[in-house]
């Protein structure tokens with residue numbers, strides 16, 4: 539992987555191997571493919587709009603559409619949230635507590651060089667350069683609904699591959715039962731770290747079987763482009779059946795452990811946030827109902843709410859992970 543100052547960090551062919559015209563053609567081809575394969579889904583509108591848009595951005599991240607037969611429920615039949623809303627209304631508390639703060643400040647965070655440490659109970663611990671993560675396997679497009687615990691939701695076409703692909707490479711030991719995720723904490727570039735509230739770095743966790751579930755995504759891009767910093771560049775987790783806070787941004791370490799790890803939210807407010815954090819309209823937050831949600835980018839505060847679904851609509855795929863568990867107790 540060559541590093542050129544001032545160019546994007548993802549692997550690129552040398553300038554001699556590619557012309558701007560062929561980049562554009564490749565993007566068009568990708569979008570046409572997406573539009574064709576997404577017929578009668580929300581993807582169509584999105585891809586069609588993007589296909590018409592002017593020249594390819596230099597931050598294109600091609601992905602194959604995921605096949606609904608290999609990943610049931612991976613593609614929602616809902617219209618994606620407008621890009622401007624998905625990148626302008628964010629939670630990334632390292633950059634501040636207002637929804638506009640991440641878009642305002644995160645661009646200053648350097649996202650290369652970047653690496654992710656794989657540690658703990660694995661056969662092959664080590665440090666993965668971002669370039670190696672990007673090459674591990676072809677990227678897929680996955681349209682998922684992200685439901686924030688605060689009561690709003692978005693529909694986002696992510697680009698990535700299952701976290702399981704990476705975990706299989708590093709081979710968890712039999713004693714590994716949970717996965718802990720550690721994210722970047724950088725005082726120089728993250729103004730939010732100077733404020734209290736959460737214990738930095740922001741950490742999250744999953745049970746190993748949740749981490750290995752094919753819906754659990756390691757995402758590098760969205761809307762066919764590399765992730766904007768405010769959405770968790772250069773690599774984040776996306777766990778679609780859990781509240782948004784489980785989907786940790788800007789990962790720097792993935793640690794396989796035996797015992798349930800503490801997480802930033804459980805440490806900050808143990809009565810309000812549980813380890814599981816499965817989306818569940820029947821289990822209210824201590825201070826508000828979780829029965830409905832406000833879709834972002836569809837008419838603002840006056841927009842009609844939609845009913846929140848058990849496991850955020852992915853019950854058929856993930857319900858069996860929790861059979862026999864009291865979801866009111868393990869919230």
Ligand SMILES: Nc1nc2c(c(=O)[nH]1)N[C@H]1C(S)=C(S)[C@@H](COP(=O)(O)O)O[C@H]1N2
Nearest residue numbers: 628629630631686721740782783785786787
């Ligand atoms: N490192 C880190 N990851 C994070 C957060 C955060 O504050 N820091 N916020 C979480 C919350 S509360 C939500 S709802 C989602 C929002 O993701 P989005 O901004 O890409 O929609 O990111 C999650 N991941």
Ligand SMILES: [Mo]
Nearest residue numbers: 686687782783
């Ligand atoms: Mo959230």
